[in-house]
Amino acid sequence: MISEQLEKIREEAIRQISQSEGLDKLNEIRVSVLGKKGELTGILKSMKDVAPEDRPKVGQLVNETREAIEKVLEETKAKMEAAARDAKLKAEVIDVTLPAKKNKVGHNHPNNVALEELERIFIGMGYEVAEGPEVERDYYNFEALNIPADHPAKDEQDTFYISGDILLRTQTSSTQVHEMEKGKLPIKMIAPGRVFRADEVDATHSPSFHQVEGLVIDKDVTFADLKGTLAEFAKQLFGPDTKTKFRPHHFPFTEPSAEMDVSCFKCGGKGCRFCKGEGWIEILGCGMVHPHVLEMSGIDPNEYTGFAFGVGLERIALLKYEIDDMRLLYENDIRFLNQF
Ligand code: DAH
Secondary structure (H helix, E strand, O other): OHHHHHHHHHHHHHHHHHHOOOHHHHHHHHHHHHOOOOHHHHHHHHHHHOOHHHHHHHHHHHHHHHHHHHHHHHHHHHHHHHHHHHHHHHHOOOOOOOOOOOOOOOOOOHHHHHHHHHHHHHHHOOOEEOOOOOEEEHHHHOHHHOOOOOOOHHHHOOOOEEEOOEEEOOOOOHHHHHHHHOOOOOEEEEEEEEEEOOOOOOOOOOOEEEEEEEEEEEOOOOHHHHHHHHHHHHHHHHOOOOOEEEEEEEEOOEEEEEEEEEEOOOOOOOOOOOOOOOOEEEEEEEEEEOHHHHHHOOOOOOOOEEEEEEEEHHHHHHHHOOOOOOOHHHHOOHHHHOOO
16 A cells, blocks of 8 residues: 555654764755655656556655655754754853963054154154165265365264265264255255164164254244254253253354253253253254255255254153163163153
């Protein structure tokens, strides 16, 4: 009897399904029972032996059996998939209560903190930030700045020569020449950068340090502009009560030249250990750009005048953050840097 055969196929299939482990096995069962060459299909093929009036009934039975087996197959498959998902999630469990590892992060260098402050101040006064090469020709570092080959100032700045007239710049003043040569006037720029001198390392010297150069060239620029600008700069950098004092000095590329002192921001000018009892602290060199320097770079000194200044960046950082040894700035010890 076909109905008994069908019943047997169904029971056997369900038994196999209940014992199967894994989706592959399940698929094998599906093929062997419901596939083209499967048992159930075999029964359909033998329909020709069934009496025509019984065929609809048998057909319906076969369909019911197929549906019953398919239903169990689907349910089992869904269970297996759910179990696999659970297992995967379990394996991926993270213990969020575990203490975290702390990442070590770096810290802004006092030089950079000071530079950002300087740039902020001058950009606020309408200056642009320029840059020049660290490897220079003698011409840009010396000659075009009114320091001819036999000038004694050349001795003061022990120069690292690379070859012939190629050298490591001893001062950012060389960027003044590059900016003037561009031929675009007026100029109002600062140029921060690294400079090099054959100096022994000690608490106040290093063979490589940083300067910030300033240059303003326009019609009718006077020494009063220089004084006003730098006095305002000192107030913004060291506090609104800061006084400034200009002492005559000599630089080959400026005439007249001066050094600027600020009133000691520790004692307010009374004199203390910080300012070595002076009440004043020297912070930069400056002056009116020498007419000969303007001329050499193609600017007519009868039409244009200008002022320039040069600040030691390390010096500002040491003063502002009260660091007493320049070597600390180059060791990059994070315990030191973290304090700024
Ligand atoms: N270049 C000078 C130095 O390294 C500093 C300096 C002084 C720059 C006066 C200037 C200036 O622009 O006007 O000692």
